[in-house]
Amino acid sequence: EIVLTQSPGTLSLSPGERATLSCRASQSVPKDYLAWSQQKPGQAPRLLVYGPSTRATGIPDRFSGSGSGTDFTLIVSRLEPEDFAVYYCHQYAWSPLTFGGGTKVEIK
């Protein structure tokens, strides 16, 4: 099983600032099959980025993913008010599909 560890647990930032989120895997993720999703309170998650740098349909370009092997990063270049949420990484290379514990991006 690939264990995903996200850091930090909480990120306190102001609108307009840059957010850098980390996802580290316990072993190399085959084909870099790593994705990021966003979840706002009371809502279902939404896919942001996968593979690990391809944005999903309709996702603004302030969201960018990078990394390979065991270390992956999601960057939000300039935080908008609607970006304050919880972000999860997940690997979809093989079973069991696994998620990281999440990073909460909160307003400072």
Next chain:
Amino acid sequence: EVQLVESGGDLVQPGGTLRLSCEASGFIFSDHWMMWVRQAPGKGLEWVATIKQDGSEKHYVDSVKGRFTISRDNAKRSLYLEMNALKVEDTALYYCSRGSGWLIDSWGQGTLVTVSS
């Protein structure tokens, strides 16, 4: 537009049984792997089960193996999760999800399962 609408969640006693359903629309259902993912109250996401397009391949997280069964009916564009021998720790919001391969690219709004005496 992809739509996934779950139903069937309820309050059930430990050891009980429940069947969740998910109706899909807005895409060719039979072209996609489908998944169930759950989220316990105030917790993170946990993958539960996956089923191949034709139902010939199924995968489960260890904690539900032997108790849960995922199935689908492509003619009805529907996904199901039969849940037996329910435990308190199965309490969660259960999301129906669409896969592109194994990548989860769309989510329903979820149906709440509460296991309590």
